[in-house]
Amino acid sequence: MKPKPWTMKEIKYLKENYKHMRISDLADKLGRTYGSIHSQRQKMGLTKEYDKREYALYKNDDLLHIGSMEELAKFRGVRKETIQYYATPAYRRRIEKRNNPGSGITLIRLDDDIA
Known part of the structure; x- marks a missing residue:
């Protein structure tokens, strides 16, 4: 099935709202899939502020690394989208279905305002 072409109205809406709306909400509003919104956002070079935030990456209870999503991706040798997927x-849900549910990777955002 060929993807539905993006209209100028949809592109404008995405540009105006991508910073403050979740991809899933944009997908609902525009009648598109999560993947379609994510892909179009990347094609347009639209990034969110979370790209600059710091995260902690854990496996089980062990801290693996702290850094931005790009830094964590480099550390793990994966793409940034893989880190976001965590x-x-x-x-x-995928991890919960495993025989050993506690064996997955956990990504936690570190907030500046935690005292």
């Missing part, structure tokens, strides 16, 4: 509900 924070999704889909990844958590």
